[in-house]
Amino acid sequence: MLAATAILMLDIAVVNTALPTLQADLDTDLHALKWVLDAYTLALASVVLTAGSLADRFGRRRLFLIGVIVFTLSSAAAAAAGSIEFLIAARAVQGLGAALMFAVSLALLSHAFRTPQERTTAFAAYGAAIGASFALGPFVGGLLTEALGWEWVFLINVPIGIAVLAITATKLVESSDPNPPKIDIPGQVTLVAGLFALVYGLLNAAEDGWGAGHVVAALAAAAGLLVAFVAIEATSRAPMVPLGMFRNRRFAGAQLAAMAISAGLFSTFIYIMIFLQQVKGYSPMEAGLVLVPGTMVNLFCAAATAKIATKVAPVVLISGGLGLAALGMVISALMISADMTWLELQLGFIVSMAGTGLFNPSVSAVALDVPERVAGLATGIHDTARQAGVAIGIAALGTLVSVTDIVGSLQDVMWAGAAIGGVGALASLYLFRPGTTGLVPVPQEA
Structure with missing residues (x-):
C-alpha cells in the first residue's frame, strides 16, 4: 500500500520539477503545463468515488490490481509522448488507474490492521508516505530529469508498478461489502462534468x-452541474455520496481539512518549482534539493503522530497541523524575493511541512472512522476531497500568476494558500468542537 501510495503521490510531485524541461522539449506554454498536472488529479478526483463503490461490490483487491495495471501502462505511454496533447491524454488515463488504486488503499490497510493501535501505526506510515512523496517528489523528479531526461519521471513507475503487482497477487487478502450499493451513474456524470x-x-x-x-x-x-450533483445525491436511493455521512461533523471536518491543505499548500509546488528554476536559475536537481530539509521534518512529524495521537485529540493535530502549514506560507510570502538564498526559503517550508506531517496521519484516521463495510466509500470521499483540492487549487492559484512577474506572483500564491489553510484550520476547530460523535451514520441503503 505504501509503495502504491508513493507512486500515486509522486506522479503529482515529480512532474513539477520536470515541467520547465518538458516545456522546452515539447514546445508548449504554462497553460498546457498546468493541464499536465490537472488532467491527472482531475481524473483521479472525479472517478475515485465510483471506484470505491465498485471496489466494495467486486472486491477491493481485484480493483486495486486493475488500477495498478492501468497506471503502469499509462506511465509508459506518458514517457513515450511526442506532443503535449498526447501527454495530457496519457496523464488522464494515469489518473483513472490511480483512482482505482487510491480508492481502496486505506480500506485495505483498515482490513489488514484490526486493532486501534495497529491502525494508528499503519495510518502514521501512510501519512508519512503521502507527505514524503510530495516533498521528495521535486528532488526525485529533478534527479531523473537532469540525469536521464523528463521521460523517466514516468518510466520510474513501471518497475515499481510491477513490484506492487507481484506483492498484491501474493500477499493481499480480498475484501468487499456483502451488500454493496448500486452504481450511481447520474451522480458520476454530473460530478465529472x-x-x-x-x-x-x-x-x-x-x-x-x-x-x-x-x-x-x-x-x-x-x-x-455541482448543484445538480448534490440534488441527485440527496434524492437517490443509492447515492455515490450518502449526504447523511456529513451529518457527522468530524467526518465532514476531515474532508474539508483535506481539501484545504491540498488546495492551499500542495498546489503551490508547481509555482515554487517555476520560481526556483526560472528566477533563481537552479537546475532541476538543485531545485529539488531545496525542499529536502522540509522532507525530513515532515517524515519525523508524521512518524511521531503514532505516539502523539494516543495522548491528544485528533483536532489538535488536524487543525494545528493545518494552521502550521498556513503559517509557513505566510512566512514564505514575506520572505520571497528575486535575490533570496535557498536558506531563506527553508524557514517557511519547514514550518509548513512540519504541519503536514502532523496533519496527514490524523486526518486519514478520522476519515476512516467508519464501519468496515463502507470503508471503500469513505476512502473514496476522502481521496476525492484531496485530489479535487489539488486540481482546483492549481487552477485557482494559477489565476494569480503572471509570467512577467514570477516573484510577485509567487508571493500572491503564498498569501492565497495561507488564507485557504487558515480558513480550513478554523473550520476544523468548529466542526470538531465538543459534542461531535465518533462514528459516521450510515444510511440504510448503503
Whole structure:
C-alpha cells in the first residue's frame, strides 16, 4: 500500500520539477503545463468515488490490481509522448488507474490492521508516505530529469508498478461489502462534468480573463452541474455520496481539512518549482534539493503522530497541523524575493511541512472512522476531497500568476494558500468542537 501510495503521490510531485524541461522539449506554454498536472488529479478526483463503490461490490483487491495495471501502462505511454496533447491524454488515463488504486488503499490497510493501535501505526506510515512523496517528489523528479531526461519521471513507475503487482497477487487478502450499493451513474456524470467545467474555467480565466465568454460559460456550467450533483445525491436511493455521512461533523471536518491543505499548500509546488528554476536559475536537481530539509521534518512529524495521537485529540493535530502549514506560507510570502538564498526559503517550508506531517496521519484516521463495510466509500470521499483540492487549487492559484512577474506572483500564491489553510484550520476547530460523535451514520441503503 505504501509503495502504491508513493507512486500515486509522486506522479503529482515529480512532474513539477520536470515541467520547465518538458516545456522546452515539447514546445508548449504554462497553460498546457498546468493541464499536465490537472488532467491527472482531475481524473483521479472525479472517478475515485465510483471506484470505491465498485471496489466494495467486486472486491477491493481485484480493483486495486486493475488500477495498478492501468497506471503502469499509462506511465509508459506518458514517457513515450511526442506532443503535449498526447501527454495530457496519457496523464488522464494515469489518473483513472490511480483512482482505482487510491480508492481502496486505506480500506485495505483498515482490513489488514484490526486493532486501534495497529491502525494508528499503519495510518502514521501512510501519512508519512503521502507527505514524503510530495516533498521528495521535486528532488526525485529533478534527479531523473537532469540525469536521464523528463521521460523517466514516468518510466520510474513501471518497475515499481510491477513490484506492487507481484506483492498484491501474493500477499493481499480480498475484501468487499456483502451488500454493496448500486452504481450511481447520474451522480458520476454530473460530478465529472462539474469538476471539469470548474477547472477548465479557472485555468482559462488565468489566460483570457474572468470576463471571457467561454470562462463565464464554464463556471456557470460548473455551478449548475455541482448543484445538480448534490440534488441527485440527496434524492437517490443509492447515492455515490450518502449526504447523511456529513451529518457527522468530524467526518465532514476531515474532508474539508483535506481539501484545504491540498488546495492551499500542495498546489503551490508547481509555482515554487517555476520560481526556483526560472528566477533563481537552479537546475532541476538543485531545485529539488531545496525542499529536502522540509522532507525530513515532515517524515519525523508524521512518524511521531503514532505516539502523539494516543495522548491528544485528533483536532489538535488536524487543525494545528493545518494552521502550521498556513503559517509557513505566510512566512514564505514575506520572505520571497528575486535575490533570496535557498536558506531563506527553508524557514517557511519547514514550518509548513512540519504541519503536514502532523496533519496527514490524523486526518486519514478520522476519515476512516467508519464501519468496515463502507470503508471503500469513505476512502473514496476522502481521496476525492484531496485530489479535487489539488486540481482546483492549481487552477485557482494559477489565476494569480503572471509570467512577467514570477516573484510577485509567487508571493500572491503564498498569501492565497495561507488564507485557504487558515480558513480550513478554523473550520476544523468548529466542526470538531465538543459534542461531535465518533462514528459516521450510515444510511440504510448503503
